[in-house]
Amino acid sequence: MIRDEDWTYSNWTAAELDKKSVEYQFPSDSGIVFGIGEFMIYGTAKRLVVIVRRETPLTLQNDKGVIREYTLTQPIVDQIERHPGPAVAEFRCFHGVWSREPQ
Secondary structure, three states: OOOHHHOEEOOOOHHHHOOOEEEEEEEEOOEEEEEEEEEEEEEEOOEEEEEEEEEEOOOOOOOOOEEEEEEOOHHHHOOOEEOOOOOOOOEEEEOOOOOOOOO
């Protein structure tokens, strides 16, 4: 369910982000989350609800696949940018956790 506080504004359009891969690392209610996921976008133009979805597939050790979804807040949406290593993901979104470039 989308709440009023889930709506954000972005420099990216829904069409530019929806179903695109993203490398992410940001704080969530369950601690720091990171990985490679996919954007799910709701909205039009630049008023968006941005969700990062990550699916862990079914394995022999895990009889159920796990889907995690994180609804991004405005400060996190503000950090979305093209990934400099497109072989990794199309976008990246790092917020408040680490430097963007190696030291």
